[in-house]
Amino acid sequence: MASERSRKADRIRHVMETEGDSVERNARGFNEGRYESVARLEDYDAYKDRARAIKEDAIERLPELIEQVREAVEENGGTVYVADDAADANRYVRELARERAAETVVKSKSMTTEEIDLNEHLEAEGCDVWETDLGEFVLQVADEAPSHLVAPAIHQSREEIATLFNEYFEPEAELETAEELTAFAREYLGERIEDADIGVTGANFVTADTGTMALVTSEGNARKTVAVPDTHVAVAGVEKIVPTFEDLQPFVELIARSGTGQDITSYVSLFSPPVSTPPVDFDDDEPIADDPADRDFHLVLLDNGRMDMRDDDQLRETLYCIRCSACANSCANFQSVGGHVFGGETYSGGIATGWEAGVHGQESADEFNDLCTGCSRCVNQCPVKIDIPWINTVVRDRRNRGAEDGELDFLVEGLTPDEEPAGLDLQKRFFGNFSTLAKLGSATAPVSNWVADTLPSRALMERVIGVDRRRDLPRFERETFVEWFRNRDEPRPVDADYHAVVYPDLYTNYIRTDRGKATVRTLEALGVAVEVPEVASSGRAPLSQGMIATAGDHARDVVADLGPYLEAGYDVVAIEPSDLAMFRGEYERLLETDRYEALSERSYEVFEYVYGLLENGADPASLRDADDGRGVGSALAYHSHCQQRTLELEAYTTDVLERLGYDVLTSDVECCGMAGSFGYKSEYYELSVDVGDRLREQFEAPDAADRTVVASGTSCLEQLDGLLARRPRHPISLVAPEESE
């Protein structure tokens, strides 16, 4: 275990060093471009809703649409072949190549042909196969796999490509600039296209009513691949089918914006082949148009696990994916390491796990599924609204369930009251059962803090469960938040208009009790009657380890504990954004609808609640404003929390702080990089710090360097605490009235 962890850490470090800079520059560029481009699109949300609805409908009716495509394509004069799996698809294309005695095959970028390794099969048939997309061409020369869905060679810099080309092709004059490299590739590939016997493309979409394929490209290579040779083979997953031609429109508006931040790419090609352009025979010197347009077209629709995904309630959504790469570009970890660390055999980035589990099987999805921290930043970026972290959690859970029996289970006996299989990885089990540990740690504090901090125990923890010793451990409080509230002797507001339970999440209850107390004082100052009962932990910790059954147990306990309060008209105020996100999001998957709804409708993030109270007439004068912030100063640098931003709650905090006289500068990086247990794990510690570095840079820049740092999430606070010299604070601590002692 320990050596496997350090191998993984080594590999991540190596990729960060060699590919990290290029990936970071490109992925962040695409990501920023996306924010700008979708902001320019009127009705962005309406387009997303439509895109989602079209995909839901198409996958629902898929068998019928496949038949419709077949009819439409055959009516146009083409052929449709539905291939069961990779071998079947490859056999079909190979036979075509053999029949045509094809010597040269040119290809336009297609992840689906990567999925089935078509190039290798065509080469085995004796064909010269050339990728005409420049990014794919670079990889073909370098003999590497794509590291990104849309920009496959995103990890290579111009200098590296120049070195590669100069070594491989030995051109007369050394290539150096991007122009020279492009001109060389154009020339080289131009000749291949002129010689080509078969052109192979993928398809971004296929329309059932007209048999039209849409290809979204910038370079023009797809057009040449289709136009020049007289035989065109398109390979597309069955999930690419949409019902009607007009259904293409929302996707045309969304796909480039979501992926690279362009409003539209240079070419959206719509082909219902065989097309009427005359094929070009460059060995001939008669006018091209004299050739009768004798063209041959084959559409290979690939199943390869997709129909099973369609039957799988959890993986089905993966089929809605249009492979735009927004999830990867917006992923903080992807920005640091790219697809070569992130993905499986072919697909990379956020949704890759779903694809790999579906088309290559669980094993291919296994390896780096852990890089999804469940931060949820990708969720709002996906143009078809796929809950990508949930798919990753499901795949993780299935992996756990397939795990072999572990060896060291006796060590955590009693610490793991979970629903998971015996073989589940010890590290996962440790983090997944953090609630038990917190209870124990608090009961035995301060001894437990002291023991945990000693060198031998840190070494042991690192070796056995992989808790990196460079990370400070949380310090348990002897008196929990719940106990403090119970023991407290304060007058309660009478005739209060609002009644609220402050949810004692794990961290607030056992570790950061101060922010719980500050929340209680704040709400009471605004006239709310507050309760802090004993409530089960939300299940976030087991969920993030892929322990879905255990998380479900927690969810049921939470609802049982809070039920009476909800019935009595209480609201639920959560301090920890990731717990609120459970109540509003994942609980829908874990609980029956009515139980989920009761809680989700009545739970609020603390500043969302304060904002609501102020809007409804509560007097902010009872809160502490910027002038009496005990030396905090009025200038703040605020980092919201991933899930808080996904739920679009960030503005409530900044609004309340601004009302109280603070000048708030907000971070714009995707994530702090910590995301719960992730940053504690020794194999991911350095990646976590690398991601956090982007936040550190922003908060050390001149306009933020003197500001007090504020953050809402526990893990963000811990990450910032590790990265910055200044000690970060939770915003509620600035707002809450003084303790009355």
Added chain:
Amino acid sequence: METQLEMFETNLESVRTAVTRTSPAAFQETLADVVDRPTVGAPLPFEEVTLEGLDIVLEPTPDQLREAACGVTAAALGVADYGSVVLESTPAGAELAGLFPDRHVIVVRERDLVPDMASAFERLGERFRAGSDDAVIATGPSATADMGELVYGVHGPRETHAVIVEA
């Protein structure tokens, strides 16, 4: 208020496409000014203007296609809010003439402008259902960022120029 034509022009420019407005009467003169030699092209499917009589090879051989500096072809539609043009291929090779040469001159009639993608797709849907077999929505020159920086002119044209025929 910006007219649809003005909006189209502004957006063409923002996608690196030069624009010249002309009338049917001045068309041939305008075109002679904006093409590079040697030029290939495909007959325009329009009544008011023609490429006949200009020094443009309308039935190129593969070599002439390869050697051409410029290609002139018609656009079926112009999409105002994107600065896009819809190119259709013809048995005479319009697709090829607009794809191989370094410079692509696109002839688009003002009357074929539509305001947005939604209207473009409505029109295209009708055409495709009636048996049309391809259309390329082209926006600006061909481009790549795969070599580490943005470069124009890869497999397709490096420069695009729209000649808009008014009336």
